[in-house]
Amino acid sequence: MRGKNPMTSAGPPHLPDLRFPDCLDGEQPRRGSRVWNLVKVASSESPLLALFSELQGEGRPRVSDWCYICTSGGGVAYDRVVQTYLETLAKHHGMLKPKRQPVGWCSWYCHGPFVDELLMMQSLKELKSMGLDSGELSLDLFQLDDGWQSAWGDWLRPNAKFPNGLKPLTDAVKKDGLVPGIWLAPASLTLGSRLAQEHPEWILRDETGRHVSCGFTAPGLWMRALDTTMPEVLEHIRKTIHTIVHEWGFRYLKCDFLHCAAMPGKRFLKVSRAKACRMLLEAVREAAGEDVFVLACGAPLGPCIGVADAVRVSADTAEHWFPVGPNVWGTRWLFKQDRTNLPAARNMVCSTLARMHMNGRLWVNDPDCLIIRKEVPLSEAQALASVVAFSAGSVIFSDDLKSLPKERLAVLKALLPPVQPTAQDVHFTDGEIPCKVTAHLTGAAGDWRLCGLFAWDGGEVELMLDDQEWHVFEFWSCSYQRHRGGGLSTGPLLPRTCHLYALRPVMSKAQFLGSNIHVSCGLEVCEWEEAERSLRFTLNVKRSLNSPEVWIFLPKASQPRLGGKEAVPVHEQVWRFVLAPVPLKGSTLQIDW
Structure with missing residues (x-):
């Protein structure tokens, strides 16, 4: 079945002959202020299917994003069904060949938010001595992660730990033949930011006028969201990205917490939450340019198709296998049960394997960073590296360079260059x-x-x-x-x-x-x-x-x-x-x- 798609006017190459016997107006179960339309779909090749479509508002007829219904028999391998669906999806969006996978180093899982100009310059020097200069390491990316900004939302104001701004870092990275990368959360801000103080009207609110909470994240922040359907907000995002790319010199953007743009709320424009996220990503792409590599993290997957070069397909990884919560007696079992959200190697592995077939069809898969330091048993590091190899996506490691043993570095080297194609x-x-x-x-x-x-x-x-x-x-x-x-x-x-x-x-x-x-x-x-x-x-x-x-x-x-x-x-x-x-x-x- 295909309705009008707000992302593209192209249609899928082939769909089975489906009949739409009825759209049950008046039978929509209500959930809060939303209306859920029930559409029954039948075909000669499949039993009756019931689909729910979430619509904002009620009354007049509406169209939805398209969906795909597989009517193959039970003898078809699940892998083949998934791959056929993704190939149809790629053709529907007129996907071009994805860009080459990034291969490099990221600061987050070894230094967290405690980065500064001296540490980043020293890390670049250590990377060169570990094999970049000798040719033993074939990397192309050096990425600065969270910790450089004065506040979430104030992305054009580096903090005091970078007294000279960020351009000296990008100049040094480029001089050493690498692509400079940076982390930011373009749809997110905190109430203590200058942006929130100067433009409170840009913050996404609910039906009662309260700020929409986007959750709690390290290092102890409650996130709020920008209303990415407002023209002024989109112009602000374009200006931010343009400055970071064309003035500071970054050529790789790790755009994180993009779910904030898709949170439920009362927006300037009455569009779907997916469309609000899509408008954000299109603004980022427009300002960055087609040649800049854009990674979408913490993002609903659909709005990223055709805009993001890579998409994080898993939860955050960690040096521990199971999720770890606060050290409170009697609660550890609860956090250990998390399968999707909390940082853990298990959660990374599970999601990466489940979404492996997206790589090369919709984008470059980003399975998150590879952690190979000595705190991870060597055999486990090899297993995690094998998952990254089969994903055929980004290969980015995040370990303290000055303390990484040679046998651990050998695990990384064995992945370079990345395997092609992805696992079948x-x-x-x-x-x-x-x-x-x-x-x-x-x-x-x-x-x-x-x-x-x-x-x-x-x-x-x-x-x-x-x-x-x-x-x-x-x-x-x-x-x-x-x-x-x-x-x-x-x-x-x-x-x-x-x-x-x-x-x-x-x-x-x-x-x-x-x-x-x-x-x-x-x-x-x-x-x-x-x-x-x-x-x-x-x-x-x-x-x-x-x-x-x-x-x-x-x-x-x-x-x-x-x-x-x-x-x-x-x-x-x-x-x-x-x-x-x-x-x-x-x-x-x-x-x-």
């Missing part, structure tokens, strides 16, 4: 959080499957394979096994650990099996050419490699050599090659036998 198969029926994810990858060295088996609650995870012989390479342990069809089991795993398998059918020719270089176990190879008694291949991940190793199946070789150095046998006809360092531009290597 997510087993939604396997418990509360999907425990099996598969991406079908293609590269210079052929086709293969990348499968993540996650033991979120501990135990054994099993994947069923076709009845043939398989190469099975596990990335995090760099281990190899040969498997003959049936169930491939991880064996008992501790909670929040995973195995990341590269699966290839055994063939009668040379096959690349994996490496310690990249989580994809194959995308690091950009050229592959086999001759009668030699194999020539090129490795390039757009970063330098100090101690690369590769695992290769050579069915015709007895004792292969690379650069005069013999390979290490791993399994029948499977060899491990310890390579010389690979420069930033990559290396072409030849194996002879």
Whole structure:
């Protein structure tokens, strides 16, 4: 079914033939000041469906945003239903190819609001020494998060911790070849801000005239919202964004708490709450320009389509797995039960996996920052990194750079550059959080499957394979096994650990099996050419490699050599090659036998 869409005039490419037998005027159940219209929809391919549409006001006929009804039979995989819906949605909005995923560092999860000019400059210096200068880290984003503003709402007034303003920071970031990014909440303000004092009429109010509360957030703030349907407010937002982008020099905008624009309230214009949020985002995009990367956070998803370059698809992450509330005895169980709002790695994982198919179709998925510091067990950090890899979206980490161990930094490096494309198969029926994810990858060295088996609650995870012989390479342990069809089991795993398998059918020719270089176990190879008694291949991940190793199946070789150095046998006809360092531009290597 499709009604008039306020976002675009384009229609979906195909929808089943639906009949609309009746619209039950007069049977709308009332909820407060709103009217809920019940529309019954029938088709030759599906049973009767009942849809509710929330409308502001009553009386005259109204149109709603479009909706999509899938009438496929029960035999269609849920993954395919979701992907078909998202593809239809993308065509409906005339979506263009998304921009490249951001890869970089964010200040929030290591420094919180306690940032200042000196700390940010020092972090930039530390990032360079960790591998940015040497080419071991291929990052493109350096993002300042919350803590720089004088008050929420006063976004053009940096606080005293940035006595020189923010332009010196953007100049330094650009000089080092990175994109400067900044956090702000353009629809939100606090009553103590100068903006609230000077323009109280801009604040969103309810039917009784009271300020609409948008909730409580760290570090101890009660948020209020701007009425984003007011022309004066939209002009203020355009001016703010224009200054931040075109005068201060930021090219990446993390726009947070966008739900504030969509809170229930009495607005200047009588539009849907989704439209009010959309008007905000369109003002941001207009002022920023098409070439600036806009991330929408804390946002209703629908209004972001076609405007935001990336959307946060999960709750905030954290270094702890379960949500943590105030340290009050008898209440911890309550906060632990939260599944959607409170910061927690579990909540990030669950939402990221559930919304994985949006990536590359509607926008770039932002699964929130990767936290890999030593407070997170290494095996859990690897599992979280695997989720980020399968999402194929933004790869942004947020750890204190001066105290990040090398083995933790190696987890981040293994994700760079981000995997393409996003995972095609997510087993939604396997418990509360999907425990099996598969991406079908293609590269210079052929086709293969990348499968993540996650033991979120501990135990054994099993994947069923076709009845043939398989190469099975596990990335995090760099281990190899040969498997003959049936169930491939991880064996008992501790909670929040995973195995990341590269699966290839055994063939009668040379096959690349994996490496310690990249989580994809194959995308690091950009050229592959086999001759009668030699194999020539090129490795390039757009970063330098100090101690690369590769695992290769050579069915015709007895004792292969690379650069005069013999390979290490791993399994029948499977060899491990310890390579010389690979420069930033990559290396072409030849194996002879």
